[in-house]
Amino acid sequence: MEKIRVENLTKIFGKHPHKALEELKKGKNREEIFNQTHHTVGIGGVSFSVFEGETFVIMGLSGSGKSTLIRCLNLLNKPTDGKIFVDDENILDYDKKRLRQFRQDKIAMVFQHFGLFSHRTVLENVQFGLEVKGMEKEERRTKSLEMLKAVGLEGWEDHMISALSGGMKQRVGLARALANEPEIILMDEPFSALDPLIRRDMHTELLDLQAKLRKTIIFITHDVNEAFKLGDRIAVLKDGEMVQIGTPEEILENPANEYITNFIEDIDRSRVIKAENIMRRRVLKIGRNTSAKIALEILTDSDFDHGFVTDRENNRIHGVVDADDLLRAIKEKLSIEAVMHTNFVAVREDTYVKEILEIASETKYPVAVINEQGQYVGRIQRAALLKSLV
Numbered sequence: 165m166e167k168i169r170v171e172n173l174t175k176i177f178g179k180h181p182h183k184a185l186e187e188l189k190k191g192k193n194r195e196e197i198f199n200q201t202h203h204t205v206g207i208g209g210v211s212f213s214v215f216e217g218e219t220f221v222i223m224g225l226s227g228s229g230k231s232t233l234i235r236c237l238n239l240l241n242k243p244t245d246g247k248i249f250v251d252d253e254n255i256l257d258y259d260k261k262r263l264r265q266f267r268q269d270k271i272a273m274v275f276q277h278f279g280l281f282s283h284r285t286v287l288e289n290v291q292f293g294l295e296v297k298g299m300e301k302e303e304r305r306t307k308s309l310e311m312l313k314a315v316g317l318e319g320w321e322d323h324m325i326s327a328l329s330g331g332m333k334q335r336v337g338l339a340r341a342l343a344n345e346p347e348i349i350l351m352d353e354p355f356s357a358l359d360p361l362i363r364r365d366m367h368t369e370l371l372d373l374q375a376k377l378r379k380t381i382i383f384i385t386h387d388v389n390e391a392f393k394l395g396d397r398i399a400v401l402k403d404g405e406m407v408q409i410g411t412p413e414e415i416l417e418n419p420a421n422e423y424i425t426n427f428i429e430d431i432d433r434s435r436v437i438k439a440e441n442i443m444r445r446r447v448l449k450i451g452r453n454t455s456a457k458i459a460l461e462i463l464t465d466s467d468f469d470h471g472f473v474t475d476r477e478n479n480r481i482h483g484v485v486d487a488d489d490l491l492r493a494i495k496e497k498l499s500i501e502a503v504m505h506t507n508f509v510a511v512r513e514d515t516y517v518k519e520i521l522e523i524a525s526e527t528k529y530p531v532a533v534i535n536e537q538g539q540y541v542g543r544i545q546r547a548a549l550l551k552s553l554v
Contacts, residue, residue: 170210291304334354524546
């Protein structure tokens with residue numbers, strides 16, 4: 165379901181932005197408009213949608229307009245032109261009272277430099293939004309402690325902000341945003357000031373929280389690996405314009421232009437590509453109770469070297485066989501179960517290539533792919549695994 169829809173959004177900085185807007189609509193670019201009017205086009209004619217419960221990452225280099233854009237979504241920046249629909253309501257039509265309710269109840273923001281009150285304790289920082297809303301003291305304490313536990317800061321509620329590391333401060337900022345139970349969370353480069361190891365921990369923390377809470381998150385970053393790790397979909401901005409929107413896999417496989425190609429050149433593909441993206445969906449299944457002779461005919465009539473042995477009831481894998489195993493079974497009058505090998509590797513559809521590479525060396529057989537119910541849905545040959553990295 166569409167949660168946010170942005171239509172032709174433009175933000176121009178300067179004393180007379182609408183004069184510059186006229187030049188933008190004539191097709192002039194950012195540089196031409198600045199030289200002519202001394203106005204800066206932060207974003208120009210940007211359109212996109214964000215679905216409920218997804219993490220939508222806006223990625224771009226410094227000066228691309230990404231922070232300008234995210235601040236338009238809660239009207240910290242007042243757009244020069246365009247529309248912003250949230251649940252089919254254009255928030256640009258809100259009066260002051262309605263806008264205040266929108267900011268208090270529906271949307272929250274996590275800032276790059278934490279935005280915490282140094283004179284308040286951890287708990288008091290998290291409670292701040294609830295206090296503004298007029299929530300009773302005990303209720304806001306209970307809610308805030310719950311959020312601190314969710315972000316891994318249980319027991320730190322009475323500490324002052326100065327006693328916390330950078331990663332812990334950002335956890336406080338996240339807990340404060342979550343305490344208001346917003347439907348939408350805006351995150352403006354929240355982890356860019358953190359050390360690499362702490363950033364990695366925060367990525368894991370955010371992914372775990374999102375799996376539980378399914379908030380609509382708009383996340384800003386200039387780090388392509390961060391974008392591809394966290395984003396369900398990614399939008400790439402350049403000079404205030406949207407260049408491409410797609411899933412990480414779509415952007416990797418079909419970059420829109422040379423700029424995107426260069427942008428993603430150094431990305432670690434093993435952390436982006438999943439089993440479902442490279443598996444072969446046409447699977448060869450051999451029933452546990454199939455005779456070895458029939459199984460051999462099935463195998464030799466296919467283009468597979470191995471067949472996974474499954475049961476008919478729930479399509480779960482029990483082992484793997486090749487032609488030599490089946491010939492032995494025929495010769496010695498054995499069942500398929502007696503000759504099958506059980507040291508195969510099976511991974512879920514959403515397993516990243518990096519993880520598959522680490523375990524694929526444990527077996528000489530193709531990697532089996534299973535769904536959430538444990539059913540056999542595909543296989544990955546070693547060649548496909550290596551091809552995915554280039």
